[in-house]
Amino acid sequence: xxxxxxxxxxxxxxxxxxxxxxxxxxxxxxxxxxxxxxxxxxxxxxxxxxxxxxxxxxxxxxxxxxxxxxxxxxxxxxxxxxxxxxxxxxxxxxxxxxxxxxxxxxxxxxxxxxxxxxxxxxxxxxxxxxxxxxxxxxxxxxxxxxxxxxxxxxxxxxxxxxxxxxxxxxxxxxxxxxxxxxxxxxxxxxxxxxxxxxxxxxxxxxxxxxxxxxxxxxxxxxxxxxxxxxxxxxxxxxxxxxxxxxxxxxxxxxxxxxxxxxxxxxxxxxxxxxxxxxxxxxxxx
Amino acid sequence: xxxxxxxxxxxxxxxxxxxxxxxxxxxxxxxxxxxxxxxxxxxxxxxxxxxxxxxxxxxxxxxxxxxxxxxxxxxxxxxxxxxxxxxxxxxxxxxxxxxxxxxxxxxxxxxxxxxxxxxxxxxxxxxxxxxxxxxxxxxxxxxxxxxxxxxxxxxxxxxxxxxxxxxxxxxxxxxxxxxxxxxxxxxxxxxxxxxxxxxxxxxxxxxxxxxxxxxxxxxxxxxxxxxxxxxxxxxxxxxxxxxxxxxxxxxxxxxxxxxxxxxxxxxxxxxxxxxxxxxxxxxxxxxxxxxxxxxxxxxxxxxxxxxxxxxxxxxxxxxxxxxxxxxxxxxxxxxxxxxxxxx
Numbered sequence: 001x002x003x004x005x006x007x008x009x010x011x012x013x014x015x016x017x018x019x020x021x022x023x024x025x026x027x028x029x030x031x032x033x034x035x036x037x038x039x040x041x042x043x044x045x046x047x048x049x050x051x052x053x054x055x056x057x058x059x060x061x062x063x064x065x066x067x068x069x070x071x072x073x074x075x076x077x078x079x080x081x082x083x084x085x086x087x088x089x090x091x092x093x094x095x096x097x098x099x100x101x102x103x104x105x106x107x108x109x110x111x112x113x114x115x116x117x118x119x120x121x122x123x124x125x126x127x128x129x130x131x132x133x134x135x136x137x138x139x140x141x142x143x144x145x146x147x148x149x150x151x152x153x154x155x156x157x158x159x160x161x162x163x164x165x166x167x168x169x170x171x172x173x174x175x176x177x178x179x180x181x182x183x184x185x186x187x188x189x190x191x192x193x194x195x196x197x198x199x200x201x202x203x204x205x206x207x208x209x210x211x212x213x214x215x216x217x218x219x220x221x222x223x224x225x226x227x228x229x230x231x232x233x234x235x236x237x238x239x240x241x242x243x244x245x246x247x248x249x250x251x252x253x254x255x256x257x258x259x260x261x262x263x264x265x266x267x268x269x270x271x272x273x274x275x276x277x278x279x280x281x282x283x284x285x
Numbered sequence: 286x287x288x289x290x291x292x293x294x295x296x297x298x299x300x301x302x303x304x305x306x307x308x309x310x311x312x313x314x315x316x317x318x319x320x321x322x323x324x325x326x327x328x329x330x331x332x333x334x335x336x337x338x339x340x341x342x343x344x345x346x347x348x349x350x351x352x353x354x355x356x357x358x359x360x361x362x363x364x365x366x367x368x369x370x371x372x373x374x375x376x377x378x379x380x381x382x383x384x385x386x387x388x389x390x391x392x393x394x395x396x397x398x399x400x401x402x403x404x405x406x407x408x409x410x411x412x413x414x415x416x417x418x419x420x421x422x423x424x425x426x427x428x429x430x431x432x433x434x435x436x437x438x439x440x441x442x443x444x445x446x447x448x449x450x451x452x453x454x455x456x457x458x459x460x461x462x463x464x465x466x467x468x469x470x471x472x473x474x475x476x477x478x479x480x481x482x483x484x485x486x487x488x489x490x491x492x493x494x495x496x497x498x499x500x501x502x503x504x505x506x507x508x509x510x511x512x513x514x515x516x517x518x519x520x521x522x523x524x525x526x527x528x529x530x531x532x533x534x535x536x537x538x539x540x541x542x543x544x545x546x547x548x549x550x551x552x553x554x555x556x557x558x559x560x561x562x563x564x565x566x567x568x569x570x571x572x573x574x575x576x577x578x579x580x581x582x583x584x585x586x587x588x589x590x591x592x593x594x595x596x597x598x599x600x601x602x603x604x605x606x607x608x609x610x611x612x613x614x615x616x617x618x619x620x621x622x623x624x625x626x627x628x
Contacts, residue, residue, distance in 0.1 A: 055527065056526075057523055057526060057527075075523075075526040075527045075529065076527065076529055077527060077528055077529065079527070080527065081523070081527050083520050083523070083524075085520060087518075087520040087521060087523070087524050089521065089524070089538070089539065089542070089543075090621055090622065091542040091543075091545075091621030100528070100538060101528055104528045104529070104530060104534070105528070135621070137622075155528075
């Protein structure tokens with residue numbers, strides 16, 4: 001079987017005032033259908049850039065993205081994105097937000113009644129049927145993100161792209177959302193690429209964890225296969241030595257990168273301490 | 286929802302608990318505080334203003350007597366209304382007479398064109414103060430709506446394209462600070478040259494005033510709309526890209542709703558400026574309306590003129606206020622950002 005999604009030696013360079021800045025270099029990743037991939041790495045390493053290139057929102061300078069043997073370079077509903085800040089249209093209700101996407105994607109293939117049912121079905125999937133007529137500013141952050149997920153799922157994407165989907169939520173809500181996501185994933189078996197900062201989240205949800213090196217010139221550092229059988233239960237896993245091993249692996253990788261990063265910015269830190277000293281003097285005076 | 290809560294929400298009816306709370310000391314204090322801030326304080330301020338006005342006006346001697354105080358102004362308000370009612374009676378009587386003449390002519394078997402001629406005769410009495418109010422309102426609304434119909438689409442297009450923005454920006458920046466009154470002579474000349482017809486639908490003076498209002502309504506709306514459109518959240522634009530929305534759908538579903546608050550800010554500014562400019566334009570060009578009323582009274586120079594001008598000033602202010610409130614109500618009804626405080 002050929003690869004479902006291939007991020008093929010992608011690099012991207014942005015022009016800046018101080019000359020071109022290569023953010024990504026030679027990012028190469030093959031994703032199978034139905035696989036759940038997490039991208040993890042330090043802030044500013046270009047995780048979001050990878051996701052945006054796959055989404056088509058950014059154009060790669062080198063290499064390309066191949067989905068089902070076809071190159072994709074512009075955005076489309078076959079690669080639905082779930083944004084960190086939900087990105088619901090604030091003037092539309094929960095129902096209308098999902099309906100906008102459904103109308104757009106299925107305007108030729110589904111009748112009006114079918115589209116209505118499909119919207120309801122997807123909102124049911126994320127347990128939001130009780131709030132169809134609410135506007136985004138009338139529901140909580142977690143609920144907004146549920147609607148964002150429903151909207152993305154309703155497009156029946158080939159790949160679901162999530163940019164720190166639960167990053168803005170409190171930890172209790174995040175736990176709920178992760179459980180919900182696993183439940184949905186067990187049903188639909190989507191191909192997912194998710195960006196996260198949260199090591200536990202990555203191990204709990206993923207089939208593979210892709211750890212990225214620090215930018216600029218960031219690329220894929222290590223790939224960790226998470227061979228934990230599904231369904232996974234966070235309580236049971238907390239005791240599981242394999243879970244803790246995976247977790248430790250990711251933490252180790254991130255820690256090493258952190259040390260590298262720290263040694264790379266020693267001059268900057270020196271400046272920092274100077275500034276601090278100046279600040280202290282000011283405070284004292 | 287239970288019935289009591291529903292009733293309370295719908296009709297703002299006090300529930301039993303609320304009544305008891307009101308009757309207890311705490312409730313009464315709250316009630317009194319609310320009453321004070323909503324009613325007593327403004328009433329006190331207005332009374333103070335009237336008092337100062339009354340006392341101050343008597344100190345100012347002009348060639349037309351002392352400046353009018355509140356009492357004289359109120360007196361003239363009533364007179365102006367009586368004049369209006371009398372004029373309406375005269376008009377009704379005129380049409381009554383005309384009807385009789387037509388009946389007579391028909392009875393006498395007069396030729397049809399003769400009858401049509403009588404029928405076509407219109408009452409030509411002077412415009413009363415109340416008529417002038419409606420003339421001005423009609424003019425400002427026409428000019429404002431015309432201006433908005435041009436400015437909103439233009440603002441949207443400018444806001445969406447950086448190239449168009451750089452192209453239009455210098456032109457807008459130069460024309461924006463020009464007082465529309467400077468346009469008035471040009472507009473008057475162009476209208477009298479271009480708007481030529483034997484049976485004009487609108488009078489030339491109306492067209493001139495309305496176009497002058499349009500000219501000053503354009504700029505705030507264009508600028509605010511363009512700013513609103515160009516500051517649509519990038520995430521929402523990304524949503525439209527992922528969904529592959531067509532240009533039209535994107536504009537209608539995302540860009541316009543998103544910039545509605547800014548568009549309305551521009552519209553309210555425009556209408557306020559338009560109203561002020563219209564009065565000045567009417568004074569300057571002797572076009573029918575409240576401005577002409579003020580100027581006529583000034584030229585008239587009777588002992589009542591100053592009081593009548595003062596009535597006009599207050600009415601102009603009150604109408605300006607009502608126009609703004611009407612826009613605010615419209616804005617509230619279409620604004621999606623319910624958390625925004627609009628005032």
